[in-house]
Amino acid sequence: MKIKDIKIFVSNPGRNFVTVKIITDNGVYGLGDATLNGRELAVVAYLEEHIIPCLIGKDPHQIEDIWQYLYKGCYWRRGPITMTAISGIDMALWDIKGKVANLPVYQLLGGKSREKIKVYGHANGQNIDETLDNLGHLVDEGYKAVRLQCAIPGLDGTYGTLDGKKDYYELQSNRPLPPEQLWDTSEYLNFIPQLFQKAREKYGMDIELLHDVHSRLTPIEAARLGKTLEPYNLLFLEDCVTAENQSGYQQVRQHTTTPLAVGEIFNTIWDAKELLENQWIDYIRTAVTHAGGITAMRRIADFAAIYHVRTAPHGPPDISPIGHAAHAHLNSWTPNFGIQEFIGFGGAPLNEVFKHPLVFENGHLLINDKPGLGVDFDEKAAKKYSYKKSYLPISRLRDGTLWNW
Incomplete structure (x- = not known):
């Protein structure tokens, strides 16, 4: 079994969500969540430009190797953008493994x-x-x-x-x-x-x-x-x-x-x-x-x-x-x-x-x-709810000093 395609969906059914869908050559697919509130599109660009091209053709069962490949292989490790992107991919791979094994992830x-x-x-x-x-x-x-x-x-x-x-x-x-x-x-x-x-x-x-x-x-x-x-x-x-x-x-x-x-x-x-x-x-x-x-x-x-x-x-x-x-x-x-x-x-x-x-x-x-993972995602319904740009607030003290929100 090989990874045939990876699709990224950005929708806003109440909040912005970035959904990863990994599709294999035998038709089994897995879903992952790659949402980073207030910086959603940065993760989308990371996935589409730097991760998806590297994973097409790989064996989705090799979860550990793919995780290490995405973490160690980029050199610029850690950080919210990188790790959220890895998270979405990782969840989708576990979803695939569970579906192939016909077991819920907690059993794996x-x-x-x-x-x-x-x-x-x-x-x-x-x-x-x-x-x-x-x-x-x-x-x-x-x-x-x-x-x-x-x-x-x-x-x-x-x-x-x-x-x-x-x-x-x-x-x-x-x-x-x-x-x-x-x-x-x-x-x-x-x-x-x-x-x-x-x-x-x-x-x-x-x-x-x-x-x-x-x-x-x-x-x-x-x-x-x-x-x-x-x-x-x-x-x-x-x-x-x-x-x-x-x-x-x-x-x-x-x-x-x-x-x-x-x-x-x-x-x-x-x-x-x-x-x-x-x-x-x-x-x-x-x-x-x-x-x-x-x-x-x-x-x-x-x-x-x-x-x-x-x-x-x-x-x-x-x-x-x-x-x-x-x-x-x-x-x-x-x-x-x-x-x-x-x-x-x-x-x-x-x-x-x-x-x-x-x-x-x-x-x-x-x-x-x-x-x-047991979750289904309706692509057609998601298209009805478009991404809506939004920021989290920031805080200032009474004298104007920027503070932690």
Whole structure:
């Protein structure tokens, strides 16, 4: 069996998605997700100009060799564009292998470590009352773990709330440049503990709560926040500090027992090496779409397990159902799986383009036994939803200094 053709589809059934379809000479095909939010077309160009010509005629079963070929063979290793492109190819190859073997991908990885996949949802709001009302709705739906994000008084468009807008396209309002949002660390640090205090007062300690800082604090500021939140027993505090300097998490770890999670923008295991081997974090949040696909995620999970770190893959709405299905297969297998971020199954356009094997039930995802990843992609439907250029926002301090969004 040989790779006969590779097609790339860019569609927007609610969000922009880059879908990879690898077609073999015997008619079996595999699907992969190569979406990089805000830089989608850069990945498309990388795939079309630099990867596809190199793979035609190769044996799709040689997943490991192809992964090494794309990673080591380009010399300019790592980075979000390269690794997202590799991720899309890798997922599609695993999908093919599963279809040929007539087995779901999790069986190819070694079988299930669990029968269901614990997930957490998002409760956002423009104020504390709205956030807690949304938390209540998720609890009623069966969620056992929920991330809380709330607009900070005096700041428009706090991360996770979109300033009352429904999506990033509306937030951008047809402007040619990224939208800008104001940030004030002092106001944030003074406000967020109030949110979790009132959440615990209203819902008690049974529901697991999480919070995403989105890398906006220095290590000592993050340490202060973690210490302040200790009475509210968070499942984890996410992205409290930028991780380019991994030792920043050492400082946070020394000052708080609040569990720490990071990794959604990591591209390789090297981004997390010091964090894992020094046990500075508790959850690694690398995503199958951005960290090299299933092949690389399996290595990261095994390395993390040595240091008592659990996986908690990134699961935003800009990962397509193909990527979410790949996470589900990995999560089913991963012995040290912790929890999966889950934002629901999307609206009618998304479910028209992608048919997936996942079911939500009582705070968990269930996956069926369809061969491969179990996802179908409707090319004709995808053509109805054209790519729509959009940027993620940027943040500035009150004096105009550019800050981490």
